[in-house]
Amino acid sequence: MQLCCKSTNPFLVDLQKKAEEMIRHRGERITPGRIHILAMLLSERRAVTHHEIEERLKGKHRFDRVTLYRVLEWLNEKGFVHRLVSADRVWRFRANIHEHSQQHAHFECLRCTKVVCLNDFETTHDFALPAGYRSREVELTVKGLCAECV
Amino acid sequence: MQLCCKSTNPFLVDLQKKAEEMIRHRGERITPGRIHILAMLLSERRAVTHHEIEERLKGKHRFDRVTLYRVLEWLNEKGFVHRLVSADRVWRFRANIHEHSQQHAHFECLRCTKVVCLNDFETTHDFALPAGYRSREVELTVKGLCAECV
């Protein structure tokens, strides 16, 4: 069953189904790990760590730590999610809801280390790189205090 | 011997001496670790890792790994250097040569993971944060390929 982008049911609230559909639409293999983890990430509004994912998956399905790492790596490679590292040197993952979500800024709380994606953001790339350097992407992180930590 | 900023000898090419002067000027304790490590960082034009520092210090002075970490932490706390983490989850350190060097961008090579500080850079902070969020600093990283890796 091949599904076109336009045929995506807007009332498909079940994220497990949505995750499955996203993966199948790209012709990739469906596995419990991919479904559960992507569904979990689709439900989050901020970038979450490996630990947080593990925590939220408790009760739903039990995965080995390594499987979780490997699924996250795969989701990142295939472009379903993106990954970023903040000052605590821990990977954080977030689903790529929109196609154009590669270029966006992040907010990082200096106290609770929470990371939020700032989707609506304008970046002006007028800077001069050293000779011979080639820019591929620009990452902008705003550091400060979140609403809970002010 | 208290030295004023303006009395800094512009012909003081010996970085060991310069490092010592910087630390003494702030009334902090002089130790071999601080002198050698700060001098090494003053000689670099890019942000370097713990490993690279260890490597460059070979022959000059032998320090324990832990001492190196602790000196770097101290230099960062006191504002002699700044620290950043890139996609490989490794700390990189760079001397704060100029007073205003807190706000500047970085370039990170996607192939060799080298990090270069882009000192001459204009940042425009016109973005909207979620309600209640407070911005303290903005970090901008340009990712791409360096001259050697293009």
Place this chain on the structure above:
DNA sequence: TAGTAAATGCAACTCTGTTGCAAATCCACA
């Protein structure tokens, strides 16, 4: 309904950085 390539679980491992504690060192003050 096989056959096969890919995904998973488990154990052991690496890499980066941290902590506790005793020995060495720096420096303010006598």
Place this chain on the structure above:
DNA sequence: TGTGGATTTGCAACAGAGTTGCATTTACTA
């Protein structure tokens, strides 16, 4: 110039995050 006492250093052990190898299980294709 010599000392007391807080700081810094070295060493060993530890911790957290992520990786690798390999046998077993699973998903898809034919």
